[in-house]
Amino acid sequence: MPEALIIGAGIVGLSVALALQRDGHRVTVLDPAGPAGGASFGNAGWLSGASVVPSAYPGMLKSVPGWLLDPLGPLSLRWRYLPKAAPWLWRFLRAGTTPQIRAQARALRELLAPSVAAHRALAEAVGATHLMHRHGALWVYRTETAFRADAAGAALRRANGIEVDDLDADALRQLEPSLSRDIRFARFISENGHCADPGELCRLGAETLVRDGGQVLRERAVAIEQRDGRVVAVRTDQANHALDWLVLAAGAWSAPLAAQLGDRVPLESERGYHLEITASEAMPRLPIMSGEGKFAVTPMAGRLRLAGTVEFAGLDAPPDWRRADLLLRQARALFPALPETMPEARLSRWLGHRPSTPDSLPVIGRSRAAANAIHAFGHGHVGLAGGPFTGTLVADLIAGRTPPIDLAPFSPGRF
Numbered sequence: 001m002p003e004a005l006i007i008g009a010g011i012v013g014l015s016v017a018l019a020l021q022r023d024g025h026r027v028t029v030l031d032p033a034g035p036a037g038g039a040s041f042g043n044a045g046w047l048s049g050a051s052v053v054p055s056a057y058p059g060m061l062k063s064v065p066g067w068l069l070d071p072l073g074p075l076s077l078r079w080r081y082l083p084k085a086a087p088w089l090w091r092f093l094r095a096g097t098t099p100q101i102r103a104q105a106r107a108l109r110e111l112l113a114p115s116v117a118a119h120r121a122l123a124e125a126v127g128a129t130h131l132m133h134r135h136g137a138l139w140v141y142r143t144e145t146a147f148r149a150d151a152a153g154a155a156l157r158r159a160n161g162i163e164v165d166d167l168d169a170d171a172l173r174q175l176e177p178s179l180s181r182d183i184r185f186a187r188f189i190s191e192n193g194h195c196a197d198p199g200e201l202c203r204l205g206a207e208t209l210v211r212d213g214g215q216v217l218r219e220r221a222v223a224i225e226q227r228d229g230r231v232v233a234v235r236t237d238q239a240n241h242a243l244d245w246l247v248l249a250a251g252a253w254s255a256p257l258a259a260q261l262g263d264r265v266p267l268e269s270e271r272g273y274h275l276e277i278t279a280s281e282a283m284p285r286l287p288i289m290s291g292e293g294k295f296a297v298t299p300m301a302g303r304l305r306l307a308g309t310v311e312f313a314g315l316d317a318p319p320d321w322r323r324a325d326l327l328l329r330q331a332r333a334l335f336p337a338l339p340e341t342m343p344e345a346r347l348s349r350w351l352g353h354r355p356s357t358p359d360s361l362p363v364i365g366r367s368r369a370a371a372n373a374i375h376a377f378g379h380g381h382v383g384l385a386g387g388p389f390t391g392t393l394v395a396d397l398i399a400g401r402t403p404p405i406d407l408a409p410f411s412p413g414r415f
């Protein structure tokens with residue numbers, strides 16, 4: 001039985017692990033934090049085949065200077081971190097030309113269109129169907145100016161075959177009565193789904209993997225040993241693991257390990273926060289994106305999760321919890337039922353690291369240095385949605401099957 005070692009037990013690593021186990025591999029997953037110890041725990045839960053608008057699209061770039069001047073705006077940069085982030089930010093700005101945006105959107109659509117179906121298959125395999133919902137998603141706006149400002153994004157979605165319905169205030173009210181009457185403009189995308197507990201989904205995935213003979217070890221990969229163009233073993237902080245196949249799925253922490261495999265990938269943490277309210281007074285039926293605040297509101301199992309914002313400060317800087325609290329303040333403007341004050345015991349806050357590339361596309365493909373090492377990281381804002389399908393793509397590469405989509409846009413060598 002071939003031995004497959006996967007670095008990282010987030011949604012991507014676990015999806016790869018389960019797909020390889022189905023293909024007859026003996027699978028070991030390494031993660032010092034255990035299942036969903038990274039971004040896969042606290043994200044907004046969106047399974048959005050419609051998330052094809054790259055971060056660097058021109059409409060967004062115009063807003064950046066204003067956002068940066070506001071320390072609690074949807075995008076922030078800790079100025080001390082600027083020298084470190086500058087090369088990535090420079091590439092990010094250059095990735096925002098119209099032809100590139102169109103190509104990135106096409107590639108994202110190929111990767112994400114199967115996300116609801118791939119999640120359903122994963123959920124069936126790991127006993128998580130109760131967490132999967134398909135009610136569509138809403139993008140909502142207080143002002144017509146903000147609604148119009150997002151028209152280019154909606155046009156890009158439509159150009160990629162996504163049905164986007166513009167709603168008037170009455171139609172919006174009927175679809176989601178919990179929203180404030182001040183919210184008068186919206187777009188609805190019916191194909192989207194959501195997962196009501198991404199951390200629990202990963203936990204069930206790991207449990208299934210172990211039940212069927214795999215292992216999840218709380219170890220940190222430190223060095224990748226190679227001989228004659230192949231990886232032979234991974235050294236961790238505790239042991240040495242021999243292997244036949246290696247998959248690197250360490251999310252925002254992947255770049256130094258990818259460099260050991262000959263691939264210099266510009267990868268940055270786009271830090272994001274969530275604030276959760278247990279027994280929330282407002283509980284929308286479907287996920288909602290605030291067009292003005294650029295954050296998501298998702299009905300989770302027993303909680304309301306507010307998640308979003310982007311902060312550039314690296315992997316190690318302490319959290320700035322004001323950014324999580326800001327989400328609550330903004331959510332009150334969306335949902336009048338949310339009270340002005342709430343006991344602290346009902347709130348929980350979380351910081352996570354989106355593994356982001358400058359062109360908003362993940363890195364999926366064989367490493368430059370070793371024929372038996374595959375990269376599967378860099379999914380940025382869409383890794384929950386894209387994780388399970390990425391798992392099957394990696395399994396296809398390892399089995400020598402032709403993947404159902406063109407993987408050239410995701411090539412590790414593109415930088």
Ligand SMILES: Cc1cc2nc3c(=O)[nH]c(=O)nc-3n(C[C@H](O)[C@H](O)[C@H](O)COP(=O)(O)OP(=O)(O)OC[C@H]3O[C@@H](n4cnc5c(N)ncnc54)[C@H](O)[C@@H]3O)c2cc1C
Pocket residue numbers: 007008009010011012013030031032033034035036037038039040041042043044045046047048219220221222249250251252253254270271272273274296307308309351352353354355376377378379380381382383384385386387
């Ligand atoms: C606020 C926020 C909201 C989001 N909302 C959504 C959403 O609604 N929909 C969506 O699709 N995506 C969303 N995302 C993005 C999504 O969460 C990520 O793209 C996805 O979780 C990445 O999964 P991953 O498995 O690649 O990485 P992670 O989940 O971060 O997992 C990587 C793992 O690697 C481990 N690791 C690191 N170094 C090592 C090492 N040396 N050895 C072993 N293991 C190691 C880490 O401990 C970690 O557990 C959101 C992200 C944030 C922050």
